Amino acid sequence: MTPEALKADIVRRAAALGFDVVRVTRPDAIPQAASRLARALADGHHGTMGWLAERAEWRGDPQALWPEARSVVTLAMNYAPDRDPRVALQTPDRAAISVYAQGDDYHEVIKGRLKQVAGALAAAGAPAKVFVDTAPVMEKPLAEAAGVGWQGKHTNLVSRDFGSWLFLGAIFTTAELPVDPPAEDACGSCRACLDACPTDAFPAPYRLDARRCVSYLTIEHAGPIPREFRAGIGNRIYGCDDCLAACPWNKFAHEGREMRLAAREALKSPPLEELAALDDAGFRALFAKSAVKRIGRDRFARNVLVAIGNSGRPDLAEAAAARLDDASAVVRGAAVWALSRLVPAATTRALFEARRTRETDADVLGEWDRALDREAA
Template sequence: MDTKGVIRAKGAIRARALSLGFDACRFASAEADPLQAERLREWLDIGAHGDMAWMAETAERRAAPGALWPDVRSVVMLGMNYGPADDPLAALDRRGAGAISVYARNRDYHDLIKGRLKELAAFIIKRAGGGDVKVFVDTAPVMEKPLAQRAGLGWQGKHTNLVSREFGSWLFLGAIFTDIALDPDPDERDHCGSCRNCLEACPTQAFVAPYQLDARRCVSYLTIEHKGPIPREFRHAIGNRIYGCDDCLAVCPWNKFAQASREAKLAPRADLESPPLAELAGLDDAAFRAVFTGSPIKRIGRARFLRNVLIAIGNSGDASLAPEAERLLNDPEPLLRGAAVWALSRLAPQRLVALQPFFVSETDETVREEWAKETHWAKK
């Protein structure tokens, strides 16, 4: 295509993207970025990715678009606004209820966006009269945020997430790699200035420096990716956050320009805006799957989710929730039995003496350690 043809093609692609429900569409080159690759290696070398071994395993392919697909010439970056209508931080004051990250209050965005990306990719091929494409949405080794900044969708803020002048910190990202040559758009410069709101808002001090996140301290990582017991040093700070955390996103000043999402499929489910902890603690495996079918929460499974619920119960200060924790001392999952001991030690420590038979019959060492840390008689 000549220059005019490329301009027309980009305009047509952008118009089609908006008609499919995307809120932003821009274009980036597929060139390698040695600086981003080096930053990724340094981050992995210090172990800041925690249990996410797949990040280290795919580091080489993640470093550049061409390492993932040698034929790629251009990248189409898409953004979909998922901005909330209400302040998500308000949910943190409802201690008898759980706080779920904005992105997880309805259906899994991966499924929604991937379907739209496939439609747009088919349009690109048809419009160009040939070519090849690959679509990605957060599940492949693609550095979406640096590519989004390169395309001009926004910039990586000090909280390491993308910030948009139009949509604040509330953009889902998707990418289409293509072997069709499309001129890149200008990139976006950093507009964070001297602001430190996101760094200071983090409840677990997960930012070791501006633009540097230690995932091992991040509430989102701890409540979603981390498979074992929540480290004791972070339990109180987690509060009632039972799936993810929006604190660093919600305090960004650029959100003053953000608007509530126009995508109906991203509208929050009423039962997930402030779900009662007592109800969640009562979910068996079948009920958990039924409640969270189509939700990203289903991916982590009942054990991890109820582990988070028990931490929130322990932080609630509501002794009426103690029976929910006590009931889970009998659960088949050691992860839940251990979290239940901790929750009871916060709400009804006097009950632990009467519950000593649970310790005596406990065979899992990690659960016995929880008992030992909360009672004098269970110490070795």
């Protein structure tokens, strides 16, 4: 089979498996990636995500990851929602979950299909390896080099046809396939995505400080969420879609067709009160096969309590009070903070003392002391 015929076969197979875009580039097509990553790491913009630095040489140079690779097939699957996800922000007593996490975990959906495409390459005598956001591969720069779209000012990929709603996967192969032209940046003077960020996480266009990003804070960050960002999180309990949803190129997007990625009804703006009551078993049951499950129940409960504190709904105080004796100190501290935003600090202290089962709880009492100081001021 000629390289042209092999590529055509791969594109056909990928389309039949539900991929919306298939493009090809070379492993050496992103020479700028290494220096950009190095700058982000030097500035500490990766926060506690040490895995970004551990294999920086592979991320910056795909050829170093697998020297035998001659082509990178970049594939994308549309997951655009059926409505603007910012609608969920209008009901503060309900949770806003990032669009990508309302259906089945995209890693599981996409990886199996990538393997099927890679199998066709292997059958043609070209060994292949698949990657989908779980290896030291910078999918977005590769997708830009292949012409899938360009990295916008929010650092995510933007497509003329699908806006900001694309899941990416990559297949490295030893086959010499015809390459596609790179995409051109079409952001122009627009800064809608930058202005939409609730926590001001973009120090400059095309640069993201993850330490300020709601997605990082609610997913990757362990321990208490820094106080300066709690109010900005609003009712977002897992991830944030604001910068994606603000992109004007979304006017060309159409609803995704992969049913496994479609939002489950139970995860469309679920009530915060019900989420706060979930124990570990309930959490695992509700988020089975969802990406949300990866953060664990304690981190999830922390996020829910922050959202309750931001709700402005005193009727949710009891839901927060019920977590004052939680086994996790992070959850207990978040419960105190939530209560301090909904009821007087003295009431919060009384609720805490009535439920406390531990002799020492410095972290929780510290939250209460700060709430009392704020009231006094």
